[in-house]
Amino acid sequence: MKVQNLDKLEVDRKECQSYFKSRDVYKKVFHKMREKYASLGHFGGKIVLTKLTVEEKIQLGGFLQKDYTNNKTITISMTLLQKALEESKFSVFTWEEILEQYFGQPLLVKKxxxxxxxxxxxxxxxxxxxxxxxxxxxxxxxxxxxxxxxxxxxxxxxxxxxxxxxxxxxxxxxxxxxxxxxxxxxxxxxxxxxxxxxxxxxxxxxxxxxxxxxxxxxxxxxxxxxxxxxxxxxxxxxxxxxxxxxxxxNDDLSNYVLTYGLHGIMQNGKLHEGIEGYYRLKEPLQLTLLTIQNLDKIWGNEIIYIVENPAVFSMLIESNKEISAICTNGQLRLSTMLLMDQLQEDSFFYYAGDFDPEGLLIAQNLKKRYKEKLYLWKYQKEYYDKAKSEVILSEQRLKKLQNICVDELEEIKEVLLKEKRAGYQENMVWEVEREKSKEE
Structure with a gap:
């Protein structure tokens, strides 16, 4: 007798699952019910359904004995769902049993x-x-x-x-x-x-x-x-x-640095004829990151002059043919850093850049990296007065000066905060040349 009852219960369970799984609307209903159970820890409250098709509304109304065909939004209380279940032929089951069978896993509360x-x-x-x-x-x-x-x-x-x-x-x-x-x-x-x-x-x-x-x-x-x-x-x-x-x-060809007056030894121990050719001709050379990292050694004069601006670089090398020089072109590319890392073994750097917040930040980064191997060249008020332009520095740009902390840049930092005007190397090109000639 008990076996017969168990067999009937299993048949009823399959019929129950078949009923709900064959009607698409209950996928939406049961997901909402499961979310509500997870939130409350029991079946209670209401669920809200939107964007149901006409067929889905009819499917829902058939079980709940309601007409929802004209409803855009349908709100169903758990009380109504419980009442409909108790009055159906599936009343032998609870909603918890039905949902666990439907999803194939136990219902869990949120925690x-x-x-x-x-x-x-x-x-x-x-x-x-x-x-x-x-x-x-x-x-x-x-x-x-x-x-x-x-x-x-x-x-x-x-x-x-x-x-x-x-x-x-x-x-x-x-x-x-x-x-x-x-x-x-x-x-x-x-x-x-x-x-x-x-x-x-x-x-x-x-x-x-x-x-x-x-x-x-x-x-x-x-x-x-x-x-x-x-x-x-x-x-x-x-x-x-x-x-x-x-x-x-990452970028070994377009990442380059403009140089002058350098020599290089390849990894096979031979002189790099390309670099040496530019040295003999007294012409500037663009060294790519690929070339630099393939060199075993690179060197120049004891003092290497580094400037930010290409125009200043050109004036320097045209009037001082025997110097070694580098142009950063306003940014510290990896090629520049790698080149300077190798050159610092035998050389000392003189660096001169623009008198604006961005230029001072570049100068500070270089000073922090190369410390006593780098001298900040012409960072005094007398040179700012010669370089001063009509370009007004915005408050947003001036705020960048808050990050300047190197002692050698304090004087120019204070001048910029006071004057609020940028100073550019081009405005003091001839001064750079004359001073450079004296130092040589």
Whole structure:
């Protein structure tokens, strides 16, 4: 007898599920009911349905014994749903039983749902850690998963987890393999597309716009403890600098620096005939990042003059044929920094730039980097008076001077705050030349 009752109950359960699953409207109704249960911990309150088709309204009205065909918005109380169930042939079941059968899993209250999601997430990242993370990436990965306040990359990974876990696993799998094999660890330098292709099969895997490209910069900054607070540095240059820390060249041809009076030795020990040719002809030469990083050694005179403006650079080298000089062209490209890093072994720098907030920030960055190897040349009021232009500095630009903290720039900083006018090197070109000739 009991077996017969159980068999009938199973038949009724299948009929009940068939009824609700064959009517599309109940997918929407049951999702709303489940959300309400998760929020309250029991069935109660009301659910609101919108944008139902006519057929869905008829399906709903059939069970609830209501006509909803003219309703744009339908509000249903749990009291009405309970009454309709008790008056139906499915009254032997509760709504909880029906929904658990429908979704194939137990109903959970909000706290339980959150706990379950947290456990799933923890399990996901534990699998990533066990399967893909190597020794070099272990410490960074643990920080980026656990510390949402300070870890670089935390938000990026969490967003992708919510969006697509399968894609995130693929990205992290390739990313983790790549960071264990950065060119710097093999004392090599590779172009970014080549490195990406060798590691992942996709030359664009670490492009700037990709998640992997962003994570790579975060990892490099953390692992190599790179200072990214060089005020005034453009975003592309900061990216180039970070990548180079890991032995990766992002832009090795268009990243160049204008030079004069230098010599170079190639990695095979021979003199670089191209550079030497320009030296003999007394002509300026654009050195690309590719050329610089392929040199074993590069050198110039004991004093190397560095100016911001190409016009000033031209005047300097035309009237002083035996000098060594560099032109930054108003920005500190990676090529400039790499060149100066090599030249500082045997030379001392004289740097002169524009008298405006941006120019002072460049001067400060150079002074902080090269310290006693670099002299800030002509940063006194007497030279500002000669260079002063009619260009009025806006308050927004003047605010940048708050970041100036190098002692040698204090005098010019105060003058700019008082005068509120920029001073440019072109206005003192002849003075630069005459002073330069005296110092030679």
């Amino acid at each position: 339980e749902v959150e706990q379950s999601k947290a456990e799933q997430k923890q399990g996901f990242f534990q699998v990533i850690k066990n399967k893909y993370i190597g020794e070099r990436g272990k410490q960074w990965f643990e920080k980026v998963i656990d510390d949402k306040n300070t870890a670089l990359g935390y938000q990026l990974i969490q967003q992708q987890y919510k969006k697509d876990q399968e894609e995130l696993e693929t990205i992290l799998k390739n990313f983790c393999y790549a960071i264990e094999h950065l060119p710097r660890f093999q004392h090599k330098v590779k172009r970014l597309p080549v490195f990406a292709s060798q590691m992942t099969g996709n030359p664009h895997f670490f492009d700037e716009s990709t998640m992997a490209g962003k994570l790579l910069l975060y990892f490099i900054q953390d692992y190599f403890d790179v200072d990214t607070e060089e005020i005034g540095e453009s975003r592309p240059e900061k990216r180039n600098r970070l990548l180079y820390e890991a032995g990766i060249l």
